[in-house]
Amino acid sequence: xxxxxxxxxxxxxxxxxxxxxxxxxxxxxxxxxxxxxxxxxxxxxxxxxxxxxxxxxxxxxxxxxxxxxxxxxxxxxxxxxxxxxxxxxxxxxxxxxxxxxxxxxxxxxxxxxxxxxxxxxxxxxxxxxxxxxxxxxxxxxxxxxxxxxxxxxxxxxxxxxxxxxxxxxxxxxxxxxxxxxxxxxxxxxxxxxxxxxxxxxxxxxxxxxxxxxxxxxxxxxxxxxxxxxxxxxxxxxxxxxxxxxxxxxxxxxxxxxxxxxxxxxxxxxxxxxxxxxxxxxxxxxxxxxxxxxxxxxxxxxxxxxxxxxxxxxxxxxxxxxxxxxxxxxxxxxxxxxxxxxxxxxxxxxxxxxxxxxxxxxxxxxxxxxxxxxxxxxxxxxxxxxxxxxxxxxxxxxxxxxxxxxxxxxxxxxxxxxxxxxxxxxxxxxxxxxxxxxxxxxxxxxxxxxxxxxxxxxxxxxxxxxxxxxxxxxxxxxxxxxxxxxxxxxxxxxxxxxxxxxxxxxxxxxxxxx
Numbered sequence: 081x082x083x084x085x086x087x088x089x090x091x092x093x094x095x096x097x098x099x100x101x102x103x104x105x106x107x108x109x110x111x112x113x114x115x116x117x118x119x120x121x122x123x124x125x126x127x128x129x130x131x132x133x134x135x136x137x138x139x140x141x142x143x144x145x146x147x148x149x150x151x152x153x154x155x156x157x158x159x160x161x162x163x164x165x166x167x168x169x170x171x172x173x174x175x176x177x178x179x180x181x182x183x184x185x186x187x188x189x190x191x192x193x194x195x196x197x198x199x200x201x202x203x204x205x206x207x208x209x210x211x212x213x214x215x216x217x218x219x220x221x222x223x224x225x226x227x228x229x230x231x232x233x234x235x236x237x238x239x240x241x242x243x244x245x246x247x248x249x250x251x252x253x254x255x256x257x258x259x260x261x262x263x264x265x266x267x268x269x270x271x272x273x274x275x276x277x278x279x280x281x282x283x284x285x286x287x288x289x290x291x292x293x294x295x296x297x298x299x300x301x302x303x304x305x306x307x308x309x310x311x312x313x314x315x316x317x318x319x320x321x322x323x324x325x326x327x328x329x330x331x332x333x334x335x336x337x338x339x340x341x342x343x344x345x346x347x348x349x350x351x352x353x354x355x356x357x358x359x360x361x362x363x364x365x366x367x368x369x370x371x372x373x374x375x376x377x378x379x380x381x382x383x384x385x386x387x388x389x390x391x392x393x394x395x396x397x398x399x400x401x402x403x404x405x406x407x408x409x410x411x412x413x414x415x416x417x418x419x420x421x422x423x424x425x426x427x428x429x430x431x432x433x434x435x436x437x438x439x440x441x442x443x444x445x446x447x448x449x450x451x452x453x454x455x456x457x458x459x460x461x462x463x464x465x466x467x468x469x470x471x472x473x474x475x476x477x478x479x480x481x482x483x484x485x486x487x488x489x490x491x492x493x494x495x496x497x498x499x500x501x502x503x504x505x506x507x508x509x510x511x512x513x514x515x516x517x518x519x520x521x522x523x524x525x526x527x528x529x530x531x532x533x534x535x536x537x538x539x540x541x542x543x544x545x546x547x548x549x550x551x552x553x554x555x556x557x558x559x560x561x562x563x564x565x566x567x568x569x570x571x572x573x574x575x576x577x578x579x580x581x582x583x584x585x586x587x588x589x590x591x592x593x
Contacts, residue, residue: 088122104132149224155191163193165578168571170199175207176539177572179499182213184579191219201225201232209499211235211258234258252278261293265300272301280309288318295324302328307335314376326376327437330400337375342409344369345401348394349409360410362424364390365397376400391429398433403442406434414448422454431456440467450476462495470504479510481518485530494536501540508545511537519569520552524562531565538572543580549573 100108108128112121156162162184169181178200185192192200197218204214211234218226218235226232234256252263268275279294286294295313298306306328313325314337329337344365351360368379372393377400381392406417421430431454438445446467449457457464465473473496477489484490497503503511515537518524524531541549551570558566 088126100129104128146228150220152191152194152219152221154189155219155221156185156193158193158195160193161582162579163196165575165582166192166196167199168575169579170196170203172571173203174535174539174572175210176499176536177575178203178207178210179213180502180539180576181579182210182217183500184583185217186213188583190217190583192217192222194221197222197225201229201235204235205231208258212262213500215259215262257290257293260290261297264294265297268297268300272303273305276306276309288321291316291318292320292324295321295328298328302331304332304334307332307337311335311337314374319376319378322376326400330402340371340375341397341401342405345397345405346409348397349406351410360412360420362394362421362426362430364394364426364429366390368393372396387429387432391426394426395429395433398430399436401433401437403434403437403445414442414445415451418448418452418454422452427454428456435460438464438467443468443472447472462492465492465496466498470501474504474507477507479507481511481514490533494533494540497540502542503540505542505544508540508542509548511541512545512548516550516552519550519566524565525559528561531562534565535568535572538569539576543576546573546577546580 108125111124111128114124115121156166166181169177200214200218201222204211215235223236226235236256252260255263264275264278267278276298279298283291295310298310310325310329310332314322314329316322316325326337329335330341332338348365349360349362351358372379377393377396379393381387381389385392387395403414407413410417410420412420418431418434421427421434424430434445435449435456438449446464449464450461452458465476477493478484478487481490484493493503502508518530518534524534551573554563554566
């Protein structure tokens with residue numbers, strides 16, 4: 081009707097007739113020509129159009145049914161013995177249990193059954209950490225289903241560890257950040273040079289967040305051939321990307337960036353001989369060096385920074401220099417360097433820089449930091465412990481829950497275990513007597529924090545210890561909250577037992593066939 085309104089506004093005497101085809105058009109022409117009053121004729125024609133609009137039926141576009149999902153020979157059957165446990169894990173969690181379910185499926189090279197795909201995809205939508213383990217377990221049907229729900233787009237074209245050559249480019253181009261990172265990690269592990277070339281070719285098309293995620297993965301198989309790419313990233317628009325590139329470059333001793341860092345730091349860490357032998361001093365830079373701009377070192381101190389200007393400059397240098405350099409330069413071991421830094425005027429800058437630099441390749445430094453009384457290391461104990469192999473972590477922990485609670489170590493134990501990790505079989509077995517005492521005693525009645533720890537422990541005990549775990553009968557006088565906690569504990573233990581038992585039997589049956 082917009083055409084009718086426009087014509088009426090400008091004047092109908094000079095307006096063109098409203099177009100229409102077929103019998104309606106013929107009727108409109110006849111009515112418009114009838115009588116001498118053009119206004120009346122025009123209104124009659126408009127009435128015809130209004131009647132036609134009320135009588136018309138607007139058909140929706142034809143529904144195009146989607147192509148059926150591809151068959152998935154690796155998917156568990158809906159009646160598989162593990163399905164009930166998997167359904168409970170993905171419906172009610174917690175995250176560690178869901179992660180373990182994915183790992184158990186990976187061990188038997190199986191995909192989730194079709195009936196459980198919606199709840200698994202929903203769990204992945206809520207917990208981004210879960211996606212790395214979940215994506216390979218979805219199979220073709222999971223990828224197909226994810227494309228129909230915007231919340232599940234993260235899994236719409238999940239990438240296998242070794243994708244077929246003809247879909248590599250498509251999956252790399254169309255995948256989510258998680259999928260592209262998963263593919264890039266796998267490619268970097270098997271062919272670092274190819275991953276380097278792929279990243280260089282795509283850099284201009286990647287958002288800052290994705291550039292940072294992929295640059296960080298260059299640590300896998302880091303080699304001298306990566307220096308050119310990393311040097312170029314020192315000028316990246318993203319501060320995080322510049323910093324990540326600088327950290328990696330510092331690990332390549334022949335790179336120009338690494339040599340500059342060591343030279344700058346060596347000027348600040350000097351020694352002198354005295355009556356008691358050689359002593360070392362550290363001074364922060366007195367002025368900003370213009371060359372720092374090309375080394376991911378910012379001369380302007382942020383307003384929220386607790387360090388002073390000179391301390392800020394020193395900290396940025398220290399957090400890039402590999403820890404091995406300090407031992408080589410001073411001849412001191414990690415523990416000696418930490419003690420020396422604690423007496424320095426620049427203790428906070430040194431300790432913060434070292435804490436940020438330490439990694440799994442620096443076990444001596446990790447142990448020294450764990451033994452230190454410096455607040456920065458004590459408060460970050462969980463993160464430090466997570467860098468050590470499980471056997472080394474457990475040397476720092478008593479083998480009794482009451483002692484762990486008294487020492488405030490239950491939180492660090494849980495925080496140090498990434499999803500998918502469990503305590504060792506020996507340590508888990510050692511905890512069982514005190515865990516039985518906890519379940520049978522009264523401590524859980526008043527300690528709400530301990531209840532949360534109990535549920536985490538249910539997911540962290542080694543699978544070999546689960547058959548020996550006794551679940552005491554209910555007293556009947558529990559509060560509703562305590563009863564819910566104990567029910568959740570029993571459910572988690574039962575699900576874990578079922579997952580390990582049913583999937584282990586499935587593997588044995590396959591081997592027998």
